[in-house]
Amino acid sequence: MAASTYSPSQGAERRQRQQQMRRLSIQSDWDRSDGRSFIQCRPAFLRTGAANAASGSAYAEFGTTKVIVSVFGPRESKKAMMYSDIGRLNCNVTFTTFATSLRGQGSDNKEYSAMLHKALEGAVILETFPKTTVDVFALVLESGGSDLPVIISCASLALADAGIMMYDLVSSVSVSCIGKNILIDPTNEEEVCQDGSLVLACMPARNEVTQLTLTGEWSLPKINEAMELCMDACLKLAGIMRSCLKESANLSN
Amino acid sequence: METTTIGGGEGATGMAAHMEVEAFRRLFPLPFYDRHLSKSVRPDARTLDSARETTISLGPVASADGSALVKIGETTMLAAIKLEVMTPSTESSDEGSIAVEFYMPPICSPMVRPGRPAEVAPVISQQLSDVIMSSRMVNLKELCLISGKASWIAYLDVYCLNADGSLFDAALLSAVAAFTHLQIPLVSVNEEGRVFTVSGEQQEKTKLELVNKEKRKLSIGNTPFPVTCVIHKEHIVVDPTAEEEAIMETSITIVLDTLGNLVSIYKPGGVGLASTATIKECISRTKRRMQDLKIILEEAVSVMEVD
Amino acid sequence: MVGLSEGEKQFLRGGIEQDLRSDGRTRHQFRSVYVETGVIPQANGSARVRLGATEVIASIKAELGKPSLLHPDKGKVSIFVDCSPTAAAIYGGKGGEELSMELSVALERCLLGGKSGAGAAIDLSSLVLVEGKVCWDLYIDALVVSSDGNLLDSLAAAIKAALSNTGLPKVNVVLGASPEEQPEVDVSDEEFLQFDTSTVPAIITLTKVGKHYIVDATSEEESQMNSAVSVSVNRNGQICGLTKRGGAGLDPSVILDMVSVAKHVSQQFTSDLDSEIAAAEASDE
Amino acid sequence: MGKMEDRIDGRNANQLRPLACSRNLLHRAHGSARWSQGNTIVLAAVYGPKAGTKKGENPEKASFEVIWKPKTGQIGKQEREYEMILKRTLQSICLLNVHPNTTTSIIVQVVGDDGSLLPCAINASCAALVDAGIPMKNLAVAISCGLMEEGSIILDLTKSEEEKLKAFAYLVFPNSPLTVIPKVPLSKEQPIEQGIITSVTRGAMPVSGYFDCMNRGVAACAAISEFLRRSLQKQSSDDTSRAA
């Protein structure tokens, strides 16, 4: 045995996944486990001001995916940094040890940190805070699928809450490709058996894509279809984000 | 200009007449608090011996076996317990174990940066595990599955989501609440000796032999409840905020259990000294606060049961 | 870390606008690719690829391992890219870690397909020897020795060349009587199985400078980019992965256009690369 | 004074293990001391005050840093806690306004651990600070008190006693100016006015038990501080003293 302790649910989960995979790959039409249609997102719950120690913060809950993002700054850059006449954006994503079904290490997720940075850097007007750094720290409390898009959307909301200048809010949505079908906003179980995935982050008001990643095998028309689906969902999500910001602004007035 | 925080009393009070409150608070924090305390009120309108509003909600993390979210004022703690199976050591073959870890992720405070864990995090971590073990809140024998073969190890991970003083109080309270909420999964053993979970329907279908049919909940006896006080001159300030902790450096944490035993008196140095009378006073505050916390915890549990 | 003067920048941008880049190439033309295989004798397969002044080495090592619990019918492949400080002084210390991680992730995304394994360049199920018991673990290690832009495309080409150079020894597995017993493994040192690399895609990075996009950018050209899109295209013209780099946003229609350009360019590059690999293999024999 | 039940090592409940303190052992350090209580031995070295404070410390005061070196292995959570307790304890006995914007480092090397490690380390660091000439308000004296099952109290616990006992406390008292004037007994009527600097407890105990510990602790600390004072006053070249 490799580890001295183990989670007793491993076996059951494996069976469940295999069953699901078999089911999904055979059928072309099925119901999603949470009753949504293929092009329906999970209900989104967004709030700003989740942690008052930060300059700005936001909490996002999409189904069981729960994320808190705090934004600190603009504040002094690290001493080792060289002079820069534009500001720096520093992103860090951490998962709690209990975020996933198997207990994790609770360490930084470098890959997501880099992706978050790429998705946001095009939207933040770095010229407005020269020589300083804005820190965007995300903590995934629970991972329930589509984690990265939720982190990105939540982070841009937190940036807005902190009053950092941006060209537009960044909203992000992912789709999974399973068999012939394209599923929007996939859950964990769906992500495990996906054949391909596409994550898109965009600034809807400017119709610009700030980040796009794609895995699996895709044809050109299919990419087109998935991107349109995502852009559409991003636009709607941005609307929800905007009303959340307005709400908190009204409250503080 | 003389701005020493220790002796700046007179100069500061003299200047206070022509100064905005916020500026005075920033420049002369100690006289600012002194003047408040002398009138038995705190900047957030609390009296010296009242704690901030405390809420407990159980089960916020679905992927954990037990979890709780505790807020004391703005201080927010999320505790979750995940159960894993281990082979018990030969000395305590019929006992499980508890592994406690306390995290301060960078989101909780501007002082914490990624890659450099906060200085106090390991200290609180150690304090938590000491108190949980000292109080014998959890009977480790209840975590045993098959004597000598398999027992539960409860990984208790407490995350500070927002740090605004009295971190240990919130952390211990969330840990206690998470243990109260803990639901032990039904398990069975396969021929290789590995333990695996059994869902309800599976059990009906296959008639697997269950290992722990009765032991689904831990019997939590002797729940420990903490109160942190700041000692400043002759005042005892209950449940300090981060600002109060930073300005008035001496703090003392008292943990009592429901039987009235003293689980811990923790006073790591500090300028102020704790005399017998002070400690007695703190203990009586703790007793009062314990009654409130008990009710809050019971209410949280009853809300869960209604759902 | 490329310091260019205003004049140089203008020259570069102007050249790209007029479809004549500073080294004489057109916008959609690759630098000549040079492949050498079998450069690391202790690896199962290895290759060195040079694109202009960019030089990378890839090595494939195969070890016998146990399939993961979640995928008992699949072998494991992991890709690690390392940026040697020799390539640029900023990769010294921990400076290269971020880029190394980014390249590793991008390569894994392009070569290993979706989570279910669909669209993977390397057929993971072909790596399994006994289901749930024994499989090959492929460790793909790549090293950037010299860097002059377009690292991702060069790395993908080097990995493809290294894979076609790879021979996995034939293995005879004798299962033990009880399920707990470790199976006996007999590794042949004479018979080798070749890898089929026809499904391995090529990565084409399109760098957007001004209004135009160019392929195979040098580091000077990369310093002028607004954004870049790396597309991995396999022989059938299917897209196997896509990564966007650079901060500036792109219009969705531009992205789609870039993808179709990449698809077009990939045909020429793939055939060039394949013939280079074949030539290298022949000289290696 | 309770039952005089003999302990494993033959001491009675009130008896401390043999104390030893030697100073100025290390050449490079500005001050150093080795303190032993039986087989628990700690070596403390003081460097500083050096210019500047670390980030997050108040630059208007002198700041301290404590580095704990375990006997073997890596520093863990327990050691980090000890570092913090030691730092705050020492901060409270030093005059912080004398050298503002400086940092004094105290390196604590555990040589032997046979229980009462934290009290021993506090005593050693205190002696090392005196040796380094760091301005201090008063000395701090630390003691461990264990609470027996039937309520009696034993002092200066060994490791095996710490493991067996239901509850024990590490207490740190200031050595008050009272002890400077010899032969003024701490009478029972006189309450402990100066109070405790530091308190760390393990295990649940009745509230009265804790106050018993405090009473007994303060008496024992008077003896320890007497020893400390004598050993610090000795200016012999050898500088080593041993308690009977």
Next chain:
Amino acid sequence: MGPPPTLPTSHSFSSPSPKTLQETKTPFEIRFALLSSLSIQNHGMRHLKGEIGVVSKADGSALFEMGNTRVIAAVYGPKEIQNKGQQMNNNEALVRCEYSMANFSTGDRTRRPKGDRRSTEISLVIRQTMEACILTKLMPRSQIDIFVQVLQADGGTRSACINAATLALADAGVPMRDIITSCSAGYLCTTPLLDLNYAEDSAGGPDVTVGILAKMDKVTLLQMDAKLPLDTFENVMQLAIEGCKAVAQYIREILLENTKQLESRRGS
């Protein structure tokens, strides 16, 4: 890979049939070949190969091979000091060195973290050795970075790195008082052995690494592990010095050849 160059000088050092080693493919075969070479008990040096200018973006670079050990060195600088905190002395150039091993450089694949103890130690050794020959006083307030990357490790990586670094520094045009070359020698089965490979090195015998300033005939680096009687040690060290001299001869030829090429390119 070009044709293996024959060792130009000193007939006493015969090449231990490098061809067979290079043609091998699998780790098993390599190990077998290495072990068989062990039984030959060769006194000679493995074949050498040096190449200048392998990294185009670097100010100076070189590839150096000693048998199966193959390293690349790149030099960046002299340039402005990046981190002022590292500056020790205002009157001298700051020399930095970083040694790294590729994941695939050894037979057993291991993922090694950057800056482990071994590589820190070797970095320090190389830095101190190179500092001895660089005229640091001529370049005050500047910094020279030397990066060495091991592509294949088969014993004597330290020596190969120092030789590569010398070539790279010369390529970068960094002023040096002399060229430093290095070679190792060991003592196995009562025979002093020159230029140990991995199998010989791991046999547990002593390993003496020597670095010399070739023209000045001075030893700047001397490292040894394990025990050796004093008189034997002298023999082994002498052997290593002979090896260094042979390497120096070869390096000089490469540099000369390189200069000639530069000259002809400029002339045309």
